[in-house]
Amino acid sequence: MARLLENFVDGGWRASRASESLDVLNPATAQVLAKVPLSPAEEVDSAVQAAANAFAAWRRTPAGERIQPLFRLKALMEENLDALARTITEECGKVYSESAGELRRAIENVETACGIPVLMQGVNNEDIASGIDEHMIRQPLGVVAAITPFNFPGMIPFWFLPYAVATGNCFLLKPSERVPVTSWKLFELLERAGFPPGVLQLVNGGRDTVNALLDHPLVRAISFVGSTATARYIYSRAAASGKRAQCQGGAKNPVVILPDADMEMTTRILADSAFGCAGQRCLAASVAITVGDARGPLTGQIAEASRKRKVGNGLDRDMEMGPVISAQSKARIEALIAQGQQEGAKVLVDGRGKAVAGCDGGFFVFPTVLDEVPPQGEIARTEIFGPVLSLMHASNLSEAIEMVNARSYGNMACIFTTDGANARRFRYEVNAGNVGINVGVAAPISNFPFSGWGDSFFGDLHAQAHHGVEFYTQTKVVVERWPRDWSRRF
Numbered sequence: 001m002a003r004l005l006e007n008f009v010d011g012g013w014r015a016s017r018a019s020e021s022l023d024v025l026n027p028a029t030a031q032v033l034a035k036v037p038l039s040p041a042e043e044v045d046s047a048v049q050a051a052a053n054a055f056a057a058w059r060r061t062p063a064g065e066r067i068q069p070l071f072r073l074k075a076l077m078e079e080n081l082d083a084l085a086r087t088i089t090e091e092c093g094k095v096y097s098e099s100a101g102e103l104r105r106a107i108e109n110v111e112t113a114c115g116i117p118v119l120m121q122g123v124n125n126e127d128i129a130s131g132i133d134e135h136m137i138r139q140p141l142g143v144v145a146a147i148t149p150f151n152f153p154g155m156i157p158f159w160f161l162p163y164a165v166a167t168g169n170c171f172l173l174k175p176s177e178r179v180p181v182t183s184w185k186l187f188e189l190l191e192r193a194g195f196p197p198g199v200l201q202l203v204n205g206g207r208d209t210v211n212a213l214l215d216h217p218l219v220r221a222i223s224f225v226g227s228t229a230t231a232r233y234i235y236s237r238a239a240a241s242g243k244r245a246q247c248q249g250g251a252k253n254p255v256v257i258l259p260d261a262d263m264e265m266t267t268r269i270l271a272d273s274a275f276g277c278a279g280q281r282c283l284a285a286s287v288a289i290t291v292g293d294a295r296g297p298l299t300g301q302i303a304e305a306s307r308k309r310k311v312g313n314g315l316d317r318d319m320e321m322g323p324v325i326s327a328q329s330k331a332r333i334e335a336l337i338a339q340g341q342q343e344g345a346k347v348l349v350d351g352r353g354k355a356v357a358g359c360d361g362g363f364f365v366f367p368t369v370l371d372e373v374p375p376q377g378e379i380a381r382t383e384i385f386g387p388v389l390s391l392m393h394a395s396n397l398s399e400a401i402e403m404v405n406a407r408s409y410g411n412m413a414c415i416f417t418t419d420g421a422n423a424r425r426f427r428y429e430v431n432a433g434n435v436g437i438n439v440g441v442a443a444p445i446s447n448f449p450f451s452g453w454g455d456s457f458f459g460d461l462h463a464q465a466h467h468g469v470e471f472y473t474q475t476k477v478v479v480e481r482w483p484r485d486w487s488r489r490f
């Protein structure tokens, strides 16, 4: 019988009294790993109350002391990296090296947040008028919450958690109900890191759990990562109850290849970007736009690289790609490939209907390449979120940039070229918040904000670094005067 996961509230593990739970499946085998409760509103309320009660003491704890549990957490995450990476692979499907890689990114965010005593500093001016000084200081908000997606269960909670608690807030995580085991294991480490009870809570659940958080009057800020439809909904419902919100949505990332690009390097990087994590990355390349003579060589080489990719259980270290997250996801991706065919695209490499030895129940779609994808069709615009690369062709860079900027999403755009002036023009003109130049996954490291634009982001302050610090703090401006005649005692 699979274990029903507990919530972590007020410093301890609590069994949920939810009337409903969901099975958590290993997508490579369809084996049930655990059960996740769909926690009701009363349990959200208990967790928020615990956080609110802990806030008064936590915000008074000096920043230099607040980061000590984060230093211990970093050490615990390093020590447990192998076990955590295996858990990510088991419940999310990506290959082990990808799981270990996302944990490194999580640890980097813990390291960056350890700089809070400096990052959180205010500013001041002496003598804004004679004898009057003005200061701006940063203070925490109170109780803040993050709602996270399935595709990076180890990394994405850490775009938020370290900054939230280091700045003096109390934090609540609602992880994806499809991959809750990683968060459960990470909270076992957070418990050992020595945060006071109530500073951190884990509440499992789905839609109703999220709604209870969005409507709770004591929750001051919501961080969200997931699909665009949910991001848009969460942004407006959070705002309606007066909360700050930063909501990262879906993507459809174009990569432009100029004829002067190093085709061998470009093909390798493009294949890793399109098929890494089985295409379930918000920074996955999903459309490759070749310019002029790049078309012939790139098309042949990417088709060959796609056919060669080793697909199987991500725990097998020889594998380069695992399954997609669920049977529903596999069916949706296969239906979109069929739709692409109906719209006139040519299926150059077909990843449908392929079996993996030893993984009979697994949700596998192999790398797929669609050529001559019509720019106005559904396939050119919809986020597929699977290992499907669409090829489109432009006659010059201007046309390629127009195709890039025609999308509603703006998470990432990349260019491959050896010409600096063309690269600069691309960087300058494309509507995307993360830009790659001869880079296929332009993921900002923890000391830069993760800068989605357009339908890929709702809000103003992004995740990570200075943006995270600003998001989780409110500014207070103090104007002060101390007349000389009040200080005569000394």
Ligand code: NAD
Pocket (backbone or CB within 6 Å): 147, 148, 149, 150, 151, 152, 174, 175, 176, 177, 205, 206, 207, 208, 210, 211, 225, 226, 227, 228, 230, 231, 233, 248, 249, 250, 251, 281, 282, 383, 385, 411, 450, 452, 456
């Ligand atoms: P999702 O939107 O289905 O779910 C994300 C979270 O929202 C989960 O915790 C889920 O429980 C909750 N949720 C889902 N529907 C809800 C609803 N109607 N009301 C309230 N809560 C709801 O996303 P997913 O399938 O888990 O993740 C994949 C998506 O996330 C893709 O679109 C991908 O591009 C996007 N993503 C974006 C980024 C980024 O940085 N922009 C990063 C990773 C993933």
